[in-house]
Amino acid sequence: MSFIDILRAEFRLEYNDMFRRKSVLLMLILYPYLFTLFTLFIGYAGGSPGVFIEKFGLNPIVYLITSSYILMSILASIDVLLWRPLYDSENGTLIYIISSPVNRLKYYIALPFPRYTELILMGATSILPVYMYYYGLEGVLLSLLMITLITAGCVVMVPFAIFIAGVCHRVGESWRIINIVRPIVMILMGVYYPRFYIPLIGYVIGSLIPSSFIVEIIQRTLLRLESNTYLLLAVAFTLFFLYLPASAWSIKAWEAKKVKEGVKIS
Amino acid sequence: MLRFLRRSYAVFKAYFISDFIRSHGFIYGLISMGLWIIMFTIPVTLFTPGGVSRDEVASRIYVGIMLFYYFSAASWDWAAELRWMIMNGRLEYYITSGAGFAPHYFGILPFTLMWLCIALVFNYALLSIVWAPPAITIVNSYAFAVGFILYTVSLIGYALLLGSSMLSTGSTGYFVEFLSFILPVATGGLFPLKQSPEILKTIALLTPFSYPAELLRYSLLGIEPVVSIEKTILIGGVYGALFLILGVIVFRIQLRKALRNGFPTVSLW
Numbered sequence: 317m318s319f320i321d322i323l324r325a326e327f328r329l330e331y332n333d334m335f336r337r338k339s340v341l342l343m344l345i346l347y348p349y350l351f352t353l354f355t356l357f358i359g360y361a362g363g364s365p366g367v368f369i370e371k372f373g374l375n376p377i378v379y380l381i382t383s384s385y386i387l388m389s390i391l392a393s394i395d396v397l398l399w400r401p402l403y404d405s406e407n408g409t410l411i412y413i414i415s416s417p418v419n420r421l422k423y424y425i426a427l428p429f430p431r432y433t434e435l436i437l438m439g440a441t442s443i444l445p446v447y448m449y450y451y452g453l454e455g456v457l458l459s460l461l462m463i464t465l466i467t468a469g470c471v472v473m474v475p476f477a478i479f480i481a482g483v484c485h486r487v488g489e490s491w492r493i494i495n496i497v498r499p500i501v502m503i504l505m506g507v508y509y510p511r512f513y514i515p516l517i518g519y520v521i522g523s524l525i526p527s528s529f530i531v532e533i534i535q536r537t538l539l540r541l542e543s544n545t546y547l548l549l550a551v552a553f554t555l556f557f558l559y560l561p562a563s564a565w566s567i568k569a570w571e572a573k574k575v576k577e578g579v580k581i582s
Numbered sequence: 583m584l585r586f587l588r589r590s591y592a593v594f595k596a597y598f599i600s601d602f603i604r605s606h607g608f609i610y611g612l613i614s615m616g617l618w619i620i621m622f623t624i625p626v627t628l629f630t631p632g633g634v635s636r637d638e639v640a641s642r643i644y645v646g647i648m649l650f651y652y653f654s655a656a657s658w659d660w661a662a663e664l665r666w667m668i669m670n671g672r673l674e675y676y677i678t679s680g681a682g683f684a685p686h687y688f689g690i691l692p693f694t695l696m697w698l699c700i701a702l703v704f705n706y707a708l709l710s711i712v713w714a715p716p717a718i719t720i721v722n723s724y725a726f727a728v729g730f731i732l733y734t735v736s737l738i739g740y741a742l743l744l745g746s747s748m749l750s751t752g753s754t755g756y757f758v759e760f761l762s763f764i765l766p767v768a769t770g771g772l773f774p775l776k777q778s779p780e781i782l783k784t785i786a787l788l789t790p791f792s793y794p795a796e797l798l799r800y801s802l803l804g805i806e807p808v809v810s811i812e813k814t815i816l817i818g819g820v821y822g823a824l825f826l827i828l829g830v831i832v833f834r835i836q837l838r839k840a841l842r843n844g845f846p847t848v849s850l851w
Contacts, residue, residue: 343756350763354772355622357782359629361642361773367631376629383625492610499617509624 317418322426330430344392344434348442351384352377355508372539381446382538383508386466386531389435390505391498393428393470394477398494400427401485401570414571421564424478432467439463462534469530472552475559476526482566486573501525510535526555586685593689601693612701616708619647624712636714642773644716645802647705649733649771649795651698656737657762659694660687661744662755668748668845677841721804728815729797735822736790740765742829746836751846771795774805783808790825793818 334341356376359365368376404410413423443462447455480497484490504522506514511522511532522528529552536543601608623643630639663686667673676683709716720726744761766772770786775796778786786792793814796807800814807814 339756343760346760350760351622353767354763355625357767357772357778358623358626358643358646360777361646362626362639363629363631363634364777365629368629371628380625492607492614495614496610496617499614499621503617503621503624508621509627 317416319422319426322418322423323429326426327430327433330434334434344388344438345441347388348381348384348438351387352380355380355384374539375450378446378450379538380508381443382462382534385439385442385462386469386534387502387507388438389466389470390473390502390507390527392435392438393431394473394498394501396427396431397424397474397477398481398484398498399491401481402491410574414574420567420571421478421560424481424563424567425474428470428474428477432470435467435470436463439466461537465530465534468549468552469527469534472526472530472556475556475563478563479559479566482563482568482570485570504528505531506535507531510539512536523551524555526552526559529555586688589681589685590689593686594693597690597693608697608700612704615701616704619705620708620712623647623709637717640709640714641716641718641803643713644706644709644718645799646766646772647709648702649798650766651701651705652733652737653766653771653791654762655694655698656741657744657758659690659697660738660741661748662758663687663690664745664748665755665758673845718802720801722801724801725797725811725815726801728819729794729801732794732815732818732822733791733798735826736794736818739790739822739825739827739829742826742833746829746832749833749836749840749845765789765791769795774799774803775808776805790818790821793821 334344356365359368359376365376368374368379372379401410404413439459439462444456444459447459447462449455451458480501481494484493484497487493503509504518505511505525505528506522511519511528512535514522529548533543533545533548535541537545626639626643664673667676676686706716744758747757768782768785769789769791770778770782771791775783775786775792787808793807793809796809796814797811797818799805800807800811809817
């Protein structure tokens, strides 16, 4: 089975599910706004948007909608990798996948592709209107740049997510572990609180996550801070390639464990 | 009565053993929720002016978290419980047993409150590490008691309405998640209404949740509500009671309809 065949199957699965369950589509559009409102109003508990503007010269709504869009995009694309082995296990399809001759790395790399197209839709309904409101036509270009960067951020995250999925699913109650790993990754990536403001140790640990460099580029661009864009991009893609063998090993080891102990239906 | 209590105890025991003893879900859930809360609250530093004391901000965040958690408990522990029952095929057994839902929820209630207390202690510790120890003192115990009771009443009304939608349409997990995020924001649960934009203040005051939330904030932080205390208690009490009655009526109608037409089939989150 070629990569294109896997992609076609995944697109069909994802889009059929989405059109069948309109609530998923609706939530995809609403989530960035929801999280923006949530964080903005928590901000009101500690101060005011005026302080934010004074500190950064940027409207907090622009910053927070971008952060929420980053959060949702990266979560949407890594979640499919983190949760799919569990769903397959529960649906009873895991045994077929394990016994199929499909190259496992190819398979897992193909999984998030349909999500990339969804995150373009999400960008068009979240950051595009907000940027246009605040920046006019320039906002269209800026949002296109952001969508491109975030898509790159999601792509470089794939081997890292496969690696994490393989490691997490080797222990019991893995879905609970995944629920702990996800927010840690998001905090370290500096989705809402730029990682260049967190303590050095956090910055160093966060540097192990490929997308954190892309998120840094986005935030520096928005806050009009100096950034070494090409270097940060280069590091992100280097990490992408470095994690590839680790992710292949991780999935292989997890599958070997499953074959040895048998697939549990939980 | 004894049978009712025995049934409630059986429910409590089952949930307690399942979540506290057999699995470590409770601990994992706490850690996960705490981490998400940290992620969403850290940006508050970007909004805080230089001269504001850290523990004062931490206290405001903490009370916001408290109200948010209670809201979440009503959404997930009470309303969404009906969905899990439909999914697991337990609902039909409850109905044919003739016991009704009351013993089940009476059994869940202490479990919810225990979870809430432990979650609040855990978040207190987390906030103390990340931000500053929240300075929580009960300034007015009468306002606290009234605020807590009125908030509980409003939340039961809300859970009944949401539960009705589970019975009639099998509302998805996405819908519940959306509501449990947006309602605490829109009803002034996260921050003092005094500091909110005019439009949000108006929207929040149109809901029954804002009055007890303001009372709780007043009793714990000393922040005066936008409406006088007496009026807040009066409006909150009447509005909360009416909301609860509405919840009961809608729930009964939907339950009757569901008994006639059958329950929706739900399998996905």
